[in-house]
Amino acid sequence: MAKKKQTEAETDHEKHIFELLKQMGMSEKDIEADFVHYLYNMLGRDIESDAYYQFKAMSYTVRDRLMMRWKDTWKAYNGGKNKKAYYLSMEFLIGRSLSNNLLNLGIETEAEKAMYQLGGSLEMIEEAEKDAGLGNGGLGRLAACFMDSCATLGLPVLGYGLRYEYGMFKQLIKNGYQVEEPDHWLGFGYYPWEIQRSEYTRVIKFGGYSRQFTDPHTGELTIHWEDAEEVFAVPFDVPIPGYKNGVVNTLRLWSAEATEGFNLSEFNQGSYFEAVADKSDAENITMVLYPNDSSENGKELRLRQQYFLVSASLQDVVCQWVDKFGDDFTDFAEYNVFQLNDTHPSLAVAELMRILIDDRKLHWDEAWAIVSSSMAYTNHTLLPEALERWSVSLFEKLLPRVLEIIYEINARFMKQVAMKWPGDLPRQRRMSIIDEHNHVCMAYLAIVGSFSINGVAALHSQLLKEGLFNDFYQLWPERFNNKTNGVTQRRWMASCNPGLKTLLDEKIGEKWVTELTQLSKIEDFVNDKPFRQTWMAVKRENKQRLADLVEKETGVKFDVTALFDVQVKRIHEYKRQLLNVLHVIHLYSRIKRGDTDNWTNRCVIIGGKAAPGYAMAKKIIKLVNSVADIVNSDPDVGDKLKLAFIPNYRVSAMEIIAPGTDLSEQISTAGKEASGTGNMKFMMNGAVTIGTLDGANVEILDAVGQENFFLFGLKTPEVAELRQHYYPQGYIDTDSDLQAVFGLLEAGHFNQLEPGIFDDIIQSVKSPNDPWMTLADFRSYVEAQEEVALAFQNHSRWNTMSIINSARSGIFSTDRTMREYNDDIWKLKPVKMP
Ligand SMILES: *Cc1c(COP(=O)(O)O)cnc(C)c1O
Numbered sequence: 001m002a003k004k005k006q007t008e009a010e011t012d013h014e015k016h017i018f019e020l021l022k023q024m025g026m027s028e029k030d031i032e033a034d035f036v037h038y039l040y041n042m043l044g045r046d047i048e049s050d051a052y053y054q055f056k057a058m059s060y061t062v063r064d065r066l067m068m069r070w071k072d073t074w075k076a077y078n079g080g081k082n083k084k085a086y087y088l089s090m091e092f093l094i095g096r097s098l099s100n101n102l103l104n105l106g107i108e109t110e111a112e113k114a115m116y117q118l119g120g121s122l123e124m125i126e127e128a129e130k131d132a133g134l135g136n137g138g139l140g141r142l143a144a145c146f147m148d149s150c151a152t153l154g155l156p157v158l159g160y161g162l163r164y165e166y167g168m169f170k171q172l173i174k175n176g177y178q179v180e181e182p183d184h185w186l187g188f189g190y191y192p193w194e195i196q197r198s199e200y201t202r203v204i205k206f207g208g209y210s211r212q213f214t215d216p217h218t219g220e221l222t223i224h225w226e227d228a229e230e231v232f233a234v235p236f237d238v239p240i241p242g243y244k245n246g247v248v249n250t251l252r253l254w255s256a257e258a259t260e261g262f263n264l265s266e267f268n269q270g271s272y273f274e275a276v277a278d279k280s281d282a283e284n285i286t287m288v289l290y291p292n293d294s295s296e297n298g299k300e301l302r303l304r305q306q307y308f309l310v311s312a313s314l315q316d317v318v319c320q321w322v323d324k325f326g327d328d329f330t331d332f333a334e335y336n337v338f339q340l341n342d343t344h345p346s347l348a349v350a351e352l353m354r355i356l357i358d359d360r361k362l363h364w365d366e367a368w369a370i371v372s373s374s375m376a377y378t379n380h381t382l383l384p385e386a387l388e389r390w391s392v393s394l395f396e397k398l399l400p401r402v403l404e405i406i407y408e409i410n411a412r413f414m415k416q417v418a419m420k421w422p423g424d425l426p427r428q429r430r431m432s433i434i435d436e437h438n439h440v441c442m443a444y445l446a447i448v449g450s451f452s453i454n455g456v457a458a459l460h461s462q463l464l465k466e467g468l469f470n471d472f473y474q475l476w477p478e479r480f481n482n483k484t485n486g487v488t489q490r491r492w493m494a495s496c497n498p499g500l501k502t503l504l505d506e507k508i509g510e511k512w513v514t515e516l517t518q519l520s521k522i523e524d525f526v527n528d529k530p531f532r533q534t535w536m537a538v539k540r541e542n543k544q545r546l547a548d549l550v551e552k553e554t555g556v557k558f559d560v561t562a563l564f565d566v567q568v569k570r571i572h573e574y575k576r577q578l579l580n581v582l583h584v585i586h587l588y589s590r591i592k593r594g595d596t597d598n599w600t601n602r603c604v605i606i607g608g609k610a611a612p613g614y615a616m617a618k619k620i621i622k623l624v625n626s627v628a629d630i631v632n633s634d635p636d637v638g639d640k641l642k643l644a645f646i647p648n649y650r651v652s653a654m655e656i657i658a659p660g661t662d663l664s665e666q667i668s669t670a671g672k673e674a675s676g677t678g679n680m681k682f683m684m685n686g687a688v689t690i691g692t693l694d695g696a697n698v699e700i701l702d703a704v705g706q707e708n709f710f711l712f713g714l715k716t717p718e719v720a721e722l723r724q725h726y727y728p729q730g731y732i733d734t735d736s737d738l739q740a741v742f743g744l745l746e747a748g749h750f751n752q753l754e755p756g757i758f759d760d761i762i763q764s765v766k767s768p769n770d771p772w773m774t775l776a777d778f779r780s781y782v783e784a785q786e787e788v789a790l791a792f793q794n795h796s797r798w799n800t801m802s803i804i805n806s807a808r809s810g811i812f813s814t815d816r817t818m819r820e821y822n823d824d825i826w827k828l829k830p831v832k833m834p
Helices: 002-022 028-042 051-078 098-105 108-117 122-127 138-153 264-268 272-284 300-325 348-359 364-371 392-398 400-420 425-431 442-449 458-466 470-475 489-495 498-508 516-525 529-554 577-592 615-633 651-660 678-684 697-704 716-723 728-733 736-746 759-766 775-793 795-807 814-826
Strands: 084-088 092-095 132-134 157-162 170-174 177-181 202-206 209-214 221-226 229-241 248-258 336-341 375-378 389-391 439-441 452-455 480-482 563-568 602-607 641-646 663-666 688-691
Touching (some): 002 051, 028 051, 028 108, 051 098, 051 108, 051 122, 084 138, 092 651, 098 122, 098 138, 098 229, 098 489, 108 122, 138 157, 138 248, 138 814, 157 300, 202 300, 209 400, 221 400, 229 272, 248 272, 248 300, 300 336, 300 348, 300 392, 336 348, 348 364, 348 375, 348 442, 364 400, 375 442, 389 392, 392 400, 400 470, 439 442, 452 814, 458 470, 458 480, 458 697, 489 498, 489 678, 498 516, 498 529, 516 529, 529 602, 529 651, 529 795, 577 602, 577 615, 577 641, 602 651, 615 641, 615 759, 663 678, 678 688, 688 775, 688 795, 728 759, 728 775, 736 759, 775 795
Parallel strands (some): 084 336, 157 248, 336 375, 375 452, 452 480, 563 602, 563 663, 602 641, 663 688
Antiparallel strands (some): 092 132, 202 229, 389 439
């Protein structure tokens, strides 16, 4: 009785508190008042102060308005017994959050007016926000788009990631070369969007050894992980609001902290350095994001990061379960599902086994039944150099107990393989999680432990089944499926392209913001003159914005009537920025020899970061800049051709680039790009694609048809076939345009003061072993570009293509992608908030 009374009393207090909180208004006046309060009272600044403080004040104002909704959503998910999904990812490339959060809360106009009243500008404040660059490229940005869509769909999905102290490096260009600068995105304080939740700190173990003993009470054989060093994982929660639906989901980022400031025994023995080093060793774990996109690198710290993420997140989920349901795990897998974003978190398979067996005392078979029905794996690449393998010796040193479990998983799996294919030893060797060089193959661990395995575009999923994972496909065909990537139209249209948003809202209503297939309705206006004119005017305005950015960053002036031809993405040989440069050199050479009849003026933009250790990628950046220097300063060239390398490509740059682009370059060697998502952002914003039949280009082409897409190049099987007898010199010998291009390159025309610096590039494309077969696609690419130039001269035709590309981009919303993950894999019940 007494207890019940107390609960009721608390509820009354709570009610009272909620009443107070609900008074938080959403009007212009309320926002103004809170903004001023934070700026003056909390930050001790004033309206004249640096835009960064104003950004902070506005973000606290907005965060306040997320808080109650956040708590309510948490309650709705955890009130009854609801199934939840956990998105485990080493990367979340969030970018800025202020404008997105304003949009999703439905208070952009109010915030704009509030700032206007105060004599400030919301746009200037938004510009002051640093990008949260906790990812490399497509994979990390995908995770961020997924989070936005899950919140908008009301799906109980929690993101789990790492709170890197330093995110993706800042790229500077000096003398044409990439220079990396650390990205201390947190500045000297905290990220205004995060809430530290020290009460959910978890302890992560490394090293030591595993000891078996018989439990004196139960008589059961028990395994203990002993003598390990321990590190704290402290969670920081970031709110992820859905679009105007009262839902706020959670992205939980783990930060490493030393368990003790000093190792006292070492300190007392006079080992001051070792004692302090212990602390920084621990905190090193989340110090910096590895800047390698699509390539593994075998470093101990990276394995530590992966285990740290996985162990902290799984402990978090299991502890919450135990708090509510005690040690009854019978239906754990019915209520929890883990989505592994690539192989980076695939240790989750072994770690959940360890937690269930060692900590929760389940038997192997019970634990395996749970693990193998709650894990799902998404593969992101077919590139062999990206397949993670860790040496057994590193595992022994760092994660001895986890390695034992992997051995046991593999032993049982190998038995299964032997039963299916008796006597087929080569196959058993191929499929073993431990390979012949004594490395743990993380992709195989993920496959063996998952009930669902997906690729990220139709072609990619097909190639996984036929090639890379064919043995596994033969064993478990039912596990394989496709989930074509997408991007969120809230960020990539509504927020970054306000001109387009206004036009769309006016013509087809606002439903497209949460139901992108509504865009097809604009095809009804494809012949509507005023609509067409506005469409073109919006594009023109966006091109001006982009031209301003290019001029500010590079000093190169673009003429907005020219074709804006853009390739921005990580610099990688398979993405073939080189092919793009060869085409620019070809155009330059045409201009120099006076072959300019019926010319289309073109402004080419290339941008992207190279992994700091990827010498060839860095050399490609230098080549782009060297060619740009010559092209842009030649009076013969004038407005006919411009080339600019945009430094420090990142999410906030793409928000200006995508809306201002006419032509989207998606020119990877067929079979190499898993999906691409940049291609989708461009398409939505009315760019037309020039591309190979690769990744999601296949589905883009399907949607828009040949007449609205510039297709070129070898197809995947043709690439495979040509590999047998590839002879690049043959293309040069028979193509005078290629001869002209190599004539200039080999004469050192673009590097007169630095002779020889491009020799390795020239050699690589001329090598019969060039895996990317750049020269094989040159002629076909040049011809497609000629089609582009012609099409662009007919403004009206181009405008139609632009409208159709956007109109048919509906399927590339991550809302669609998330519905498919949910229908086929997660099976969560969406919540509705009042
Ligand atoms: C979308 C995006 C990517 C992915 O681009 P792809 O062309 O698909 O490789 C990479 N980086 C940033 C900043 C992005 O916004």
